[in-house]
Amino acid sequence: MNTQLSPASTSSLSTPHPMQPYWDLNLAAVQAEALDLALEWQLFEWLVQPANAAEVAAHLQLDPGNTGHWLELLWALQLLERDPGPMPRYWPTALARDYLCSTSSLNCGAAWRFRLRGLRQFAGQLGQQLRSGQPATPLPDPARSVEQWTAAARVQIAQEQQAVTCDVALRLLARIPEMASARQLLDLGGGPGYVALALAREYPQLRATVFDFAPTVTVAAQNIRQAGLEARVGVLGGDLAVDDIGQGYDLIWCSSVLHFVPDLAATLARIHAALRPGGVLVSAHAECPGDTRTAQRVLTYYLSMQMLGRRVSDQGELQEALHASGFRSVETLGEVAFAVAPVTVLVARRGER
Structure with a gap:
């Protein structure tokens, strides 16, 4: 046998x-x-x-x-x-x-529970969304979405920035030659503003602006006051899709923001225009990679976003869009560990003229 x-x-x-x-x-x-x-x-x-x-x-x-x-x-x-x-x-x-202890300055227990709740809810609705193309519960109106983002900025996003993002941003930007001489920085979609605060502490010559929705930057403004850095860190409220983000920046830090803009090309053109000649954009966004090892983490986390019509670019797609928007050069720093899932970091430089 x-x-x-x-x-x-x-x-x-x-x-x-x-x-x-x-x-x-x-x-x-x-x-x-x-x-x-x-x-x-x-x-x-x-x-x-x-x-x-x-x-x-x-x-x-x-x-x-x-x-x-x-x-x-x-x-x-x-x-x-x-x-x-x-x-x-x-x-x-x-x-x-x-x-995971509430007494620690790096505590992100509430942020972890926030992610768990969101992923559990989405997993329970996955079959419904596949059958109907719609989530089981209605999408919130834009005002409600801003309110929810602002609430998250007070606690959960604040925890993740302090425990993860600030350290990543500091180590990344230390590798950018222009950072040492940068004078004006924009933290685009900066939420509670802790990344801008960390950079301002590290680079005393730096003046930073946190841009986010008007209700959200009130959270950042409070954190800036508590840090005693009002003289060098300010806020600017608005909607990235339609409102002015300022001009003359030496460097723009943009993390996990471009997934939500309705017109990527128009947004990148406005970011390009906001940089001074020779200025640098540092973009940290998840991409759909070609290898299953990374794709497993990225696609699991961002599947809910994709099913809501948000943008998660294929590998290399954002780099091409940056070139098309007029950036002189676009360098990839590859996969970088972030909260929950890795991101691809791109360094795009505006031409001198």
Whole structure:
């Protein structure tokens, strides 16, 4: 009798089965729920003083046995440390203390939960959108969208900027030769304004402007006042599709904004005109890549945006559009790690004349 072996049968016994990545999708739902509950119940803050499962259960009014299993999963996810013994005590790992404790300046726990809620809602509507072409719940009107973006700028986007984007922007712009001599910078679609603030601190000669919707820049203005940088960082409110964004900038930082503009060519032309001769645009936007490794993360995150008619350019498409808009040269810095999914960074330079 001939027995046909699966491809996995001919590999090492420790080699994961080809189906493992898709089984991992099932496991991720449980892992996300375990972390979501830890954040909701402020577990990491409470465990600043190490505690065992019985003590955690008493504090949170949970079942002691199941609490122990939950804590073990959080330990496996490298969010908790534990000491040896039959009744181990648990405490947050350095990662959890830095990024998931509300007392940390890098805390992005609320931002993580915000993304989880949005992705769960979209996943639940995916079949409906495929069948009808429309989301299960009505789209908000433009005013409501601005209100929601402004609310996110106060908390969730602010957290992501402070924990992720500011550091990425500082490291990226340090590689741009023109940055050292730049005097006027525009943070285009800057939300709460923390990127502009970080750059102003790093480059004392710099004056920065945060452009976003009028209600949103009130959030940025408050953050600027709290930082004591009103003399060098200002705000400009408006709609990028129709309103003036200013002129004479040496450098424009534009991150995850162009997905939302109705006319890409017209917007890029206005950005080009806002730069002084020799000025630089640094664009950080997700693209649909040609390789499955990157595409898996990008397309999963941006699928909801695509289904709402937002623009997620194919690889190389934005670079061509920048050339067509009059930029003298467009350099790609390739894939850069960002919150949730990677982006492609393009450095476009306006000609000297």
